[in-house]
Amino acid sequence: MFSSLTFIEFLTILGTAAFSISAVLAVNKQQIDIFSIIVLGIISAVGGGTIRDCLLDTPIFWAEDISYIYIAIVAAIIGFYSRSLLTRKWITKAYLYIDAFAVAMFCIQGTEKAWSFGFGLPIAPIILGTMTAVGGGIIRDLLLQRPSLILSRELYAIPIALGGTVHAMTLAYAPEYKGVSAVVASALIIYLRHLVIKNNLVVPNWAVINPK
């Protein structure tokens, strides 16, 4: 990954680091040591892609390029020691946008990888793309015994799945535009996440069990 650092590679590093730092942000009142933070950081960063690669029966991406693990470890350690900084309001906000970039990128990459394997076309690549983006965070939350996004009304996975759907439709009907589509679908995810973050959007009551 480091041999020739392109823009995509820079984004991948940023995204991996953002996912790993989420482990620090996910800790609420629990006592967690730095070793657990590193473990949770690695899981947050590569968990979703790991399940994807298991399902695709292809070599696990971080075994092919171990730098993902190094990035996750370094980011988790930096996150651990800069925890007081991370709770500052503008950094929290900046983090949400870096996270939006990261989920967009990982979803589109995951969708495209699954599509290239012809895995359960046309809908399974969307599932695997979304899982790439959110799977690690869900395992992290299980291990932290906190409610995962499955139990949250925040619009988090839905924008991701929509972006994955746009990209899958391009791959199905206009594969020659897949480069453009990767950018457009990512931008869509980021824009939708921006709307959600800015306006605190949640799933409306009519689409929720026990809305209260």
Next chain:
Amino acid sequence: MFSSLTFIEFLTILGTAAFSISAVLAVNKQQIDIFSIIVLGIISAVGGGTIRDCLLDTPIFWAEDISYIYIAIVAAIIGFYSRSLLTRKWITKAYLYIDAFAVAMFCIQGTEKAWSFGFGLPIAPIILGTMTAVGGGIIRDLLLQRPSLILSRELYAIPIALGGTVHAMTLAYAPEYKGVSAVVASALIIYLRHLVIKNNLVVPNWAVINPK
């Protein structure tokens, strides 16, 4: 799956739908949106078989036949919008019996698939068959932060494992009767589940830690 709809295929569709709808029934007082219900429905329906296929190192069954995913999605949506109906007493009862059919079928199919791979004979196929039937529900309950059947004294997995054992014994000693055995072992599971449902049977105190 849909090309020529045999009786087995009809049962598979019914069973997949029943497993998916379990996601709606598993929600107690939590706020869950329809997107989460669809995700949980898919996981309930195909989770056990997915782990089985990973362990067998064979292509994931729903990637080979994506209609399982469509059935799970449609069933979850129908379940979401007919939630008030699902709590009616006779429907709850009917559901328990459909579920009994489903777990019986998935256990026998899973046992037979693992056996055909020569996977850890003779006992691993029983484990994988039982896992096919109950694995998705266990992941669903983990994600919903509710106690799974591991923590329940209800006789749910034991009848399933018994049916799997009967079928595995046939595959070992009288493979020429495997068709008959599939029916007999399924019937055994359904009958045992019927007894459990009818009489509210639980594991007796002498076989329980902290029986109270």
Next chain:
Amino acid sequence: MFSSLTFIEFLTILGTAAFSISAVLAVNKQQIDIFSIIVLGIISAVGGGTIRDCLLDTPIFWAEDISYIYIAIVAAIIGFYSRSLLTRKWITKAYLYIDAFAVAMFCIQGTEKAWSFGFGLPIAPIILGTMTAVGGGIIRDLLLQRPSLILSRELYAIPIALGGTVHAMTLAYAPEYKGVSAVVASALIIYLRHLVIKNNLVVPNWAVINPK
């Protein structure tokens, strides 16, 4: 495994049994039946190695040698019926040391197996080795809805990872000494665990979020 019982095989049986019995010890006040204990015992004993083999894309070890499952089942049953014995102080202490042996052995075996596959050298084998040792227990705790070692300050995984690191360094720089290293790295894990058990060592406050 049983054909010619070497010392290593004896240790493997002892370690597998110790991991399986951990399922009985992990039950606190919950009502758990013997069937669930057997399931949790199997998961505790082979869970970590199962994930390792999935990631390595190699046949699951217990499908290649089903005796691991039999040992786990028998140990879980014995553990279930001798539960009152297991809470005696000297047995609890003895158990901690048998567990230390088991995690040391499984970590070193896991590290070496991953290394032999060239899986994400040089750091991924340490991760997979540690996962082999602790993965089953983490899944067990998830299913029991109790906090896993991720949420504990006890020095459990860190000694294991250190031993794995020592062994990985030998495999990298002096592979001709891997036999010696396996013994030394295992002894290091057991010695560090001994210090932790004897002195009730925990991760120091400066390396913990929310130390209190």
